[in-house]
Amino acid sequence: MKIGLVVTTIQAPNPVMQALAAQAQASQAEFVVIGDRKSPPVFELEGADYYDLARQNAVLPEFSQALPVGHYARKNLGYLLALQRGCEWLVETDDDNYPLDNFFSLVRGDELRARRLRSESRWLNAYRYFSPSEPVWPRGYPLEKLAEDLASKASEQWELERPALVQGLADDNPDVDAVYRLTRPLPVNFDRQAAAISLESGLWCPFNSQNTWFRRDIAALCYLPSYCSFRMTDIWRSFVAQRCLWALGERVIFTAPSVRQERNEHNLLRDFADEVPGYLNNERIVVALADCALQGEVRGDLRRCYQALVSLGVIPEKELALVDLWLAGLPPA
Numbered sequence: 001m002k003i004g005l006v007v008t009t010i011q012a013p014n015p016v017m018q019a020l021a022a023q024a025q026a027s028q029a030e031f032v033v034i035g036d037r038k039s040p041p042v043f044e045l046e047g048a049d050y051y052d053l054a055r056q057n058a059v060l061p062e063f064s065q066a067l068p069v070g071h072y073a074r075k076n077l078g079y080l081l082a083l084q085r086g087c088e089w090l091v092e093t094d095d096d097n098y099p100l101d102n103f104f105s106l107v108r109g110d111e112l113r114a115r116r117l118r119s120e121s122r123w124l125n126a127y128r129y130f131s132p133s134e135p136v137w138p139r140g141y142p143l144e145k146l147a148e149d150l151a152s153k154a155s156e157q158w159e160l161e162r163p164a165l166v167q168g169l170a171d172d173n174p175d176v177d178a179v180y181r182l183t184r185p186l187p188v189n190f191d192r193q194a195a196a197i198s199l200e201s202g203l204w205c206p207f208n209s210q211n212t213w214f215r216r217d218i219a220a221l222c223y224l225p226s227y228c229s230f231r232m233t234d235i236w237r238s239f240v241a242q243r244c245l246w247a248l249g250e251r252v253i254f255t256a257p258s259v260r261q262e263r264n265e266h267n268l269l270r271d272f273a274d275e276v277p278g279y280l281n282n283e284r285i286v287v288a289l290a291d292c293a294l295q296g297e298v299r300g301d302l303r304r305c306y307q308a309l310v311s312l313g314v315i316p317e318k319e320l321a322l323v324d325l326w327l328a329g330l331p332p333a
Helices: 015-026 053-059 061-066 072-084 126-130 143-151 178-183 216-222 233-247 268-290 298-312 319-329
Strands: 003-008 030-034 049-051 089-093 097-099 112-118 155-161 165-171 196-199 211-215 252-261
Touching: 003 015, 003 072, 015 030, 015 097, 030 072, 049 053, 049 072, 053 061, 053 072, 061 072, 061 319, 072 089, 072 216, 072 233, 072 319, 089 216, 126 165, 126 196, 126 252, 143 268, 155 196, 178 268, 211 216, 211 252, 216 233, 216 298, 233 252, 233 268, 233 298, 268 298, 298 319
Parallel strands: 003 030, 003 089, 030 049, 112 196, 165 252
Antiparallel strands: 089 211, 097 252, 112 155, 165 211, 196 252
């Protein structure tokens, strides 16, 4: 199984990147690193293939030059480059997530035993099912649904799932929103031995870009929107991806941690401001996506979902031009 690891960074190689590179080499994985405007002029890391802006423009000129600079969504270029190398799975993380020993073995083979969850609620907090050391919710979970989450119960049934999109959790400093960080204790850790869960169609939970696997045939769903805030790009992608997966008869899977985060410095009030569009719109977005008439064809369905977000007014119409360039650049599944 050929794996492509994709990371974007604006730092010189740090201990996290060195650990990722070492594990990538040991696992014979491709390691694609995407730089940006603030990246150092020289980036040398054995086992990693680094693309600065000039190299990005040279290898994927039309898409690279259309993408905004200074934005996390330039990571889209890394997905395309890994796919061009024939990778069967893409895994992504960030430059502040230390890989645990099981990082590259999170997905193995065509089956994964998981607890499939069903609920009458629209939303499910996946973090609850991994025995967190403190009550916690994922970034992107609607704040107005937290009280409902505490009272809700989901039924469980063991299934052998065919993994297509897998989100691994992060220990120590998991992906939580600014409201949590400003008001609740950290670190938070999860049970690393907990069994995976899968969410039945119609049951939403946001997932992030910090420890996420995509099977090649659904890699169109990697697409990160550019014309939204940095704090929402992967969250809104997750809603689009879940809706498209259901149309394919697939579902998202969450697993116990395979990274631990030592978070880069953030301004929490700035994070809060960047998350406000999500606080106000995440529920509206999933309702609109649920109403989309999809056809079970991942590339066309992706565009239909982004058209729905444009019609909803949460993303501007110019995003669709980037979606089209993304789809045009995808190699065959």
